[in-house]
Amino acid sequence: MIGSYAMPGWLERLKTEYFSRRISRHDLDEIYDSAAKAAIKDQEIAGLDIITDGEPRRDNMVDYFVERFPGVQIDRSSKKFYYDFYDSEVQGKLPVASLGLAQDYKFLRMFTDRQPKFCITGPHCLTKRIRNKYYPTEEALAMDLAKVLNMELKALAKAGANFIQIDEPYYSGFPEDLPWAVRALNALVDGVDAKIAVHICYGNRYGKPSWEGSYRYLFPTILEAKVQQLTLEFARRGGEDLDLFKEFPSSFEVGVGVIDVKTHDVETPDMVVQHLHRALEVLPPERVYVMPDCGCFHLPRDVAFAKLQAMVEGTKMVRKEIGK
């Protein structure tokens, strides 16, 4: 799993109810716990090896973090619908303090025996969403965000998180930022005792791409990233960019997106097999990880579940072929 599982319509409604003060924080937290358990169970039944908590607690990939950052000012009236981004800004130097994410990781750990993965939004993406009224450059803000998040990653690792994914979808929208974005990424993961993946897609806001283009912009700069895995989208866009890994040899594992999360059409296992065959033309099997293109947040639950089942089935077929 990349990160989010299907966000049920009823939960969207309840989030809005909470913002309208019609249900309490306590009730909402109980609802989140139940939704997370259901998401975990669905992933297990679908047959996934590596799972997340489905991220039902997150209104979107930004607010879950910015509202916890000390020093980030939030205009709470700026959110009309729960999925909207808060209007946020920094007016001074960010203090270093805990964001308390380990608690959510521990919840995930408590309810599954599978390999858990915890996802956080990276400093480049957060820099693009937080209005900067203090730092002289975007890079300066990103480096301080990375410093706070670095402490958080260490706390997660200490709590047992051995696989952490950094989400950086905005790389594709701002390829010119990549040199400093990778520096911030490296500051973020410095000294963290866990396997680190970085997820780079073309955006999935409202279930739609935010940009189009080629992953060519990543190379060779991304080779400097001190991470073990790149997870990229190939199902929707086709596998042409996989050849970049032949052109730019590296030791990265590659999370190969084989499920298009921007359509409700459910893939067949054979389609998954085709995507994996394409990946195995350029990568050895031990470096290939199978996953959806991006989070399943915008898919109906039944569609998301069926897609995950197809993904698992297709993967089993390929494993059988190659005897793994």
Add this chain to the structure above:
Amino acid sequence: MILKLNHLQGKAAAPAAHEVTSTIYSLLEEGRIDQHQFAHLQVELDWVQYKLNFRDPVVAISGSSGPGEPSRLMEVRVDTRQIIPGAFREDMLRALARANPDASPQDQDLLPLEEFQTLRSSIVWKFNRLYWTRLNDWEDVTGQGYEKALPGGQSDGHRADAIADSVIEFWNLLRTLDSKNQLPAEIFMLELGVGTGIRFGLWLDKFKALDAERGSDYYPKLRVLLGDYSLATLEMSKPAVKDHEELCSFLVIDAQNPLKTLSFLRHKILQVHSTNVFDNLPDEEIARRDGKLYFVQARAYIPVSEAERLCTVFDTPVDKIRNCVRRLLDGGFEHMGDTARGVAFWRDIWRAIRLEERMVPFEELPDFQFPGGLDAGKLEDILQAVPGDMRIHLSSGALDSFVNTLPLLHPRGHLQVNDIFVTDFSQYRLGYFGPGKLEGSLLNWVNGALLKEVAGRAGYDVHFAPFSYRKGSKNSILYTTRRD
């Protein structure tokens, strides 16, 4: 009783209010309106603004407040412009008779052409569709092009200055993408509802010239999709774009679901444009009274006097008229003998058609099919921000078209719609532009405020700007882009 007055285009309803209130009081004293009805009655002046529409000057609407509750008179809506001095009492009595749920059609002095249903399913939209699919026949018989029936006598889409601005804006978008190495190899554009094709022919002329002048070489990359549900209209549009035919594809597309035909272009189209399409798509209406939401159901009818006149002219018994209308809509007008006679029958029926209305509480229709992007919960959320009683368009066809077009947009693409929009819910407090009649087709307000809310929840920003290219134009331009 609550009396609501609207102030429209400098003409106050207040002077007519005295006659209306005194008539209603006298009907109350005579026992023609009972005390209970009177206590809950709302009367609205003025509420119909299209000169040609489907309603009599006075309309009474009944409904029940919940399952099992008896139907009662709820509203009286009066178009004072149409009231003949001294005739209000008679009009009011006729409206009350028609709103009486226990009265027979004979008592109501009307010949129903269908059963009560949501307006979207009414035969008036079948008439509209027939008009566009058989436009050639209508124009041949009447000797009049359809544009003559438009409010300005021609489509706003043809304005040269509007086209020039659109071309420059699009060229700038392409330049921006080009500068980031993000220009697609094929630049897809969609014109939804082609009309005469003149607008897009002019647009392409202008773009080609600009492209040559700036040496950008974008023109050969254009892939222009001209879509319309009427094959006749598509054929008519071809000559207007003949100088660019190598770039153009003509596609029969359901305007309410372009994605069905064009799903292979999901996230690839850089510009979608339409002019006066949304206001011509099937629509339905809802109302809120005393905090409860109601569907407004409609039934098309013709007044008995009009039915009798048609019987004489077309030598058809009254009890066969409904059947004739059904055959006209299902199979065209050939069964009326020759084309001229068929078109004449068609036009006369269209002129005579009226709509009777009633209100049905939401909870009585749990399986109601909401248009794209909406359900009862979302609608209630949206309307929470709109206080008080109201009646609004659901703009079902427009909403379906909108939400089934947005996924086609390239991440940096835009959808531009030139139409008659309500841009803010508060405008419904100042007037109500229900469906109006044009020659053979319908004209409607489009609830842009609702489209904006639905788009916002799907990740699109919507802006409105007045159509400033024609003085006195009632149109607005809706401009939609993906939200970052």
